[in-house]
Amino acid sequence: MGHAAGAEKKLETPRDRHRRLMEVAARLICEKGYEGTSIQDIAAAGGLTKAGLYHHIRSKEHLLLEIMNYGMDVFEEAVLSQVMPIEDPVERLKACMEKNILLVTRGWSKEVTIILHEHTTLTGEARGQINARKKRYVRFLESSFAEAVRDGRIRPVNPKVAAFAFLGMVLWIYKWFRPDGAIGEEELAREMQDLFFGGLEIRRGGARRAGNERKRR
Template sequence: MAVGDGVTPGVNGSKTPPRERGEEVYIAALRLFKQKGYHATSMQDIAAAVGLYKGSLYHYIGSKEDLLVQVFERAMGGVLGDVERIVADGSLGPSAQLRLVVEAHVQAVAQNLDALTVYLHEFRALAGESFARVRAQRERYRELVSAVVERGVRLGEFATPDVGIAALGLLGMCNWVAQWYRPGGRLSAGEIGGYFADLVLDGLKRDQSLEPNTSSPTVSPSARTSAVE
């Protein structure tokens, strides 16, 4: 039985360490945000889900918004790091980079279904500095994907009249996996990622009989901002 000071007795009288309790609070909040929505979830709901008094939650979090920021950062932080490493690897051509980006994104969605679902539905729930920080993360990710597509156009591997729209289309396709993917389904996340990569690369493939495009590809003005703006 949980006690009001936020410490839960365990087996043989042991107590739940604060870090573990903080993770329990995060997991409960994530589940409630997905089920009820961020605005409909109260601090009392979260406290009840982990067997704490409402006031005890503040030993582990500063606010409900802090929990939502955690969800967003966990949802995209890992894959952003992966994509930064892929794009920084100059030994890879644009096609190889884009394949790895798509596969990494789909894997991240599959491994963080609840967090990605909340991320996509509750992005506008943040405000001020928190919103700016998460938006900057989104923009950084989009810029990395756009850079790979633009490089592919310059080197003659890809053909697209609008790099920004191509990047947003790719991201939208990968993000939508969160709406229908279920573990244990007909295809694994790896298989879906490979299939999506084939679709993207086939769609961008340039006729190799043509000369490489040495002009700067177009980046749509609307694509310079977040897709949800």
């Protein structure tokens, strides 16, 4: 009986344990801030001694870097790698917005919060590493908006302004979205797409003729 119960209990691998510690640390840092979270806090929440925690991490700052890199890994796999092959720039951007929103609303808000609020805590190479990854995303957005302008798909906007407006809408959802609220995550993604791209896309046919009529008046 005891043997069967023990067999059913899944053993925690070193990788699982490390991942769990990152999740514990991410939760605490979100709640208390990086400076307000001690190594002792993380160790206690993870069921370890302080010395035991240092067996798994190099330092508190390196743990912060790992959390941010993990968040960026998840983002690049769940969002960027999925949308980059889309040929149409507007559809690519719409898909990017949807996937980004769903990522934030489906449990990855801790990592997003830390990347947004704690990146300046990092120093030297660690800060440069995270900033470089963030800049790659911004450049991807700028390039997609510039392509959409060239193709006549959206109004002639500044790609940098459009990219940061996009990010401002998407990345701060975690501040106010509630999973048990009146609006669901998929409806939220559709509404935000309509709001953002409704003001950018060049409408064909009737909408364009109506605009020309207004100009002639």
